[in-house]
Amino acid sequence: QKEVEQNSGPLSVPEGAIASLNCTYSDRGSQSFFWYRQYSGKSPELIMFIYSNGDKEDGRFTAQLNKASQYVSLLIRDSQPSDSATYLCAVRGTGNQFYFGTGTSLTVIP
């Protein structure tokens, strides 16, 4: 079983819509959760982090965490073509390592 699982997509949404990206993790003891964005041919960049159950909002982005269900999600409101990228869910494990999912490819259609 992989430590972090994501639907690889591709996910397509029209411009202005809400994009919903989901992630599950296997280690119930995990405490820190991250969303990274990776444009094609580029390196990942951090968008959001969340440590507590519930929602965390930052501009058009909302991260949601449910530790009981071992589930993390990222909502992107008012999606823009510039949001088209691969979104990587990452969970911090023991031993200072981060476990990344395979990523969900998002395309926002103008």
Add this chain to the structure above:
Amino acid sequence: ETGVTQSPTHLIKTRGQQVTLRCSSQSGHNTVSWYQQALGQGPQFIFQYYREEENGRGNFPPRFSGLQFPNYSSELNVNALELDDSALYLCASSFLGSGELFFGEGSRLTVL
């Protein structure tokens, strides 16, 4: 721009050869970690260095080794290259304990 630089950006090696990849951390960061990203996959943790000591390692064989220097720059060495080592190698710098990794643009290695 993250301030993390990697070299070389692209390189081609043949099976059995050795390779050294280099990384210069963002100023002020004391931790560097290395990740391998195969095509269509997420980054896989190789190891992390803090104060010139390895303080975390993923599921990679010993032929993957590293160094961190006093100026926090780092090297990743891979011996006896295999075809499956073909990937993008990402260096990330951070503060120890921080959840934010600042990635360089990566070194794309092709093993023929």
